[in-house]
Amino acid sequence: MHIVLDDTAMAAAGRGNVLASRLIHRAHVEVGWYLYAPACALVEADRARPGTAEHLAALPGIVLLDLDLPAALAVAQQNTWAAAHCQYAAQPTPDRPDGAIIATAAPGRWIGEPVRVLDLDP
Structure with missing residues (x-):
C-alpha cells in the first residue's frame, strides 16, 4: 500500500486525526505499507500548523520525498506547489506501478484530478 500525505493530511495528523494516526502506525509496523511526505506539502503543512514538519520528519514510518528535478518540473506547471508535488x-x-493514493482531509480539492483519494475527514 502506497499512500501520499497531502498538506491537509499532515496537518490533521498533528491535530490528532485518528485516521491519519492509524496510517502512520500501519506504515511503521506493517510490511508493505508506505507513507510518503512530499517536501512541498510538508512546507505547507508546517505553515498551517507550525511544528508539523519536524514531527513528521522524525517518524520512522514516513518517507520524505525531495523536490528533485522531475518533481520540480511537474510542480512548475501547477498553481500550488503542495498539491502539485503530491x-x-x-x-x-x-x-509503484499502480501509483499511490493521496490521503487528504480536504477531498474536494482533488475533484477532477487524475488521482485516487483516501478521505481522512471524519
Missing part, C-alpha cells in the same frame, strides 16, 4: 508523487513509477 499529485506528482502519486503517479505510477517502477517501484
Whole structure:
C-alpha cells in the first residue's frame, strides 16, 4: 500500500486525526505499507500548523520525498506547489506501478484530478 500525505493530511495528523494516526502506525509496523511526505506539502503543512514538519520528519514510518528535478518540473506547471508535488508523487513509477493514493482531509480539492483519494475527514 502506497499512500501520499497531502498538506491537509499532515496537518490533521498533528491535530490528532485518528485516521491519519492509524496510517502512520500501519506504515511503521506493517510490511508493505508506505507513507510518503512530499517536501512541498510538508512546507505547507508546517505553515498551517507550525511544528508539523519536524514531527513528521522524525517518524520512522514516513518517507520524505525531495523536490528533485522531475518533481520540480511537474510542480512548475501547477498553481500550488503542495498539491502539485503530491499529485506528482502519486503517479505510477517502477517501484509503484499502480501509483499511490493521496490521503487528504480536504477531498474536494482533488475533484477532477487524475488521482485516487483516501478521505481522512471524519
